[in-house]
Amino acid sequence: MSTLEVRDLRVRFGRAEALRGVTLSLRPGVTGLVGANGAGKSTLIRTLATLQRPSGGQLVWDGQDVTRRPNALRRVLGYVPQSGGAYPQLTPTEFLQYMGAAKRLNARAVDAQIPALLDAVNLSAHAGRPIGSFSGGMARRVLIAQALLGDPALLILDEPSVGLDAEERARFQALLREQGKRAAVLLVTHIQEDLDAAAGRLLTLEGGVIAGETVQRRTPSPVSGPFPLPEWEVARA
Numbered sequence: 125m126s127t128l129e130v131r132d133l134r135v136r137f138g139r140a141e142a143l144r145g146v147t148l149s150l151r152p153g154v155t156g157l158v159g160a161n162g163a164g165k166s167t168l169i170r171t172l173a174t175l176q177r178p179s180g181g182q183l184v185w186d187g188q189d190v191t192r193r194p195n196a197l198r199r200v201l202g203y204v205p206q207s208g209g210a211y212p213q214l215t216p217t218e219f220l221q222y223m224g225a226a227k228r229l230n231a232r233a234v235d236a237q238i239p240a241l242l243d244a245v246n247l248s249a250h251a252g253r254p255i256g257s258f259s260g261g262m263a264r265r266v267l268i269a270q271a272l273l274g275d276p277a278l279l280i281l282d283e284p285s286v287g288l289d290a291e292e293r294a295r296f297q298a299l300l301r302e303q304g305k306r307a308a309v310l311l312v313t314h315i316q317e318d319l320d321a322a323a324g325r326l327l328t329l330e331g332g333v334i335a336g337e338t339v340q341r342r343t344p345s346p347v348s349g350p351f352p353l354p355e356w357e358v359a360r361a
């Protein structure tokens with residue numbers, strides 16, 4: 125049931141080892157991944173997104189070893205890369221149709237899903253404009269929308285909310301919480317507010333290994349009334 129097991133994952137670049145034995149499992153829910161610059165976050169996320177071949181270790185999706193045969197994982201994957209953009213000549217609708225075709229999704233099902241996706245990232249009013257005319261935050265939201273095509277069981281996002289204003293950030297956080305009800309979501313971000321609002325679990329990467337894990341307990345706060353304050357407690361040191 126939508127579980128990615130990562131076992132002793134290693135990635136080396138020449139003599140340098142960027143991942144030195146990462147072991148973790150992802151189940152439905154939102155997991156945050158944090159760590160200093162160079163800790164290996166993007167390398168880990170690229171490897172889980174099957175864009176980087178591991179030098180060692182195993183990726184197992186729902187009991188199936190996908191380390192050398194990644195297509196089973198690609199079929200269930202939604203991915204927002206750290207950089208790179210949507211094609212500027214296309215409108216959001218055209219871009220989503222293009223990505224749907226690249227993902228080999230049924231064209232009618234894609235067309236049926238597009239209005240809800242554009243609504244989820246608040247771009248319905250701009251569906252017919254070329255992405256090249258968008259602001260940075262709007263273009264980022266198109267990328268978030270394409271990652272949700274086909275309701276992926278595994279959603280991987282690398283710094284997805286850079287450039288989002290307060291209103292759009294809140295909308296994005298709610299979207300993540302919703303996705304986490306049915307998909308395994310891995311979120312790399314430096315924005316603590318996104319983690320507090322959307323993640324139930326937080327993994328810390330340090331020097332290419334998982335150095336700690338905390339889980340969030342949401343308890344009503346006497347200070348903020350009905351709004352719970354995030355409380356993170358250590359689950360793995």
Ligand SMILES: Nc1ncnc2c1ncn2[C@@H]1O[C@H](COP(=O)(O)OP(=O)(O)OP(=O)(O)O)[C@@H](O)[C@H]1O
Binds near residue numbers: 140141142163164
């Ligand atoms: N293609 C590559 N070739 C050589 N070394 C690389 C390559 N990609 C990453 N590295 C090295 O691997 C280590 C981890 O880099 P990575 O980009 O995964 O870190 P990060 O945690 O994502 O950092 P940041 O927060 O700055 O994005 C760094 O020492 C980096 O220099």
